[in-house]
Amino acid sequence: MQTKENITIIDCKPIAGEIVIEFKNVYKSYGDNKVLNGIDFSVDKGENLVILGKSGSGKSVTVKCLVGLTKVDAGEIFVFGKDLTKMDEDGLNSIRMKIGFLFQSAALYDSMTVRQNLIFTLQHHNKKLTDAQMEPYVMDALKNVGLQESIDKFPAELSGGMKKRIGLARALIIQPDIMIYDEPTGGLDTITAREIIDLISDIKLKYKTTSIIITHDLTCAKYNGDRIIVLKDGVVKAEGSFEDIENNADEWVRSFFKK
Numbered sequence: 687m688q689t690k691e692n693i694t695i696i697d698c699k700p701i702a703g704e705i706v707i708e709f710k711n712v713y714k715s716y717g718d719n720k721v722l723n724g725i726d727f728s729v730d731k732g733e734n735l736v737i738l739g740k741s742g743s744g745k746s747v748t749v750k751c752l753v754g755l756t757k758v759d760a761g762e763i764f765v766f767g768k769d770l771t772k773m774d775e776d777g778l779n780s781i782r783m784k785i786g787f788l789f790q791s792a793a794l795y796d797s798m799t800v801r802q803n804l805i806f807t808l809q810h811h812n813k814k815l816t817d818a819q820m821e822p823y824v825m826d827a828l829k830n831v832g833l834q835e836s837i838d839k840f841p842a843e844l845s846g847g848m849k850k851r852i853g854l855a856r857a858l859i860i861q862p863d864i865m866i867y868d869e870p871t872g873g874l875d876t877i878t879a880r881e882i883i884d885l886i887s888d889i890k891l892k893y894k895t896t897s898i899i900i901t902h903d904l905t906c907a908k909y910n911g912d913r914i915i916v917l918k919d920g921v922v923k924a925e926g927s928f929e930d931i932e933n934n935a936d937e938w939v940r941s942f943f944k945k
Contacts, residue, residue, distance in 0.1 A: 706731045831851040
């Protein structure tokens with residue numbers, strides 16, 4: 687473990703060659719709007735892959751295709767070695783049960799307490815658990831994000847950073863194999879954003895997750911990304927480490943780093 691600029695970096699190397707997610711020549715259009723134009727990439731087990739791209743580059747559609755919320759026009763998407771594009775809804779649900787999401791807005795139910803938000807998700811994934819059996823899962827998830835004392839609060843009583851943490855706890859309660867982070871530090875102040883960056887590193891170490899992180903936050907990309915891909919017009923324009931992307935020969939790619 688090491689610390690840089692008040693951000694804790696935890697060494698947890700991905701397993702090269704053990705591919706968990708793979709997009710092969712994937713296309714997706716909405717009418718005349720061609721969003722994905724033959725996108726190819728893979729994610730190794732235990733790897734944090736950061737996806738950078740400007741609005742309309744295909745980031746969100748890529749994730750929707752990954753979880754089967756939208757059907758591709760052509761190409762293949764493999765998760766755990768199985769092609770999602772050939773699965774029925776039952777098959778897709780079996781894959782979704784292994785994926786945790788941290789939404790940009792945290793997406794908590796306002797009418798439910800923190801405990802109820804977490805239990806709702808856990809019940810959806812495991813209907814056989816009793817209330818007594820669920821409680822340790824709830825407390826462990828909250829402990830992981832440092833918010834055990836907020837268990838009986840409503841979302842309206844939480845700060846933006848606390849809501850993000852609870853959203854993360856809700857994703858972790860199912861103990862996912864894959865995590866998808868949608869702008870995990872978006873809308874947060876610098877200190878809280880760095881706390882979330884730390885948490886993402888902690889989660890990778892504890893849960894051995896394979897993750898896709900969609901972000902515009904270059905600090906998050908630098909410290910959470912094992913590898914970065916940059917999307918442009920629905921294809922991978924550049925790929926590599928943070929330093930590789932920062933020093934890319936293409937001026938458009940380098941424009942991400944201009945203030």
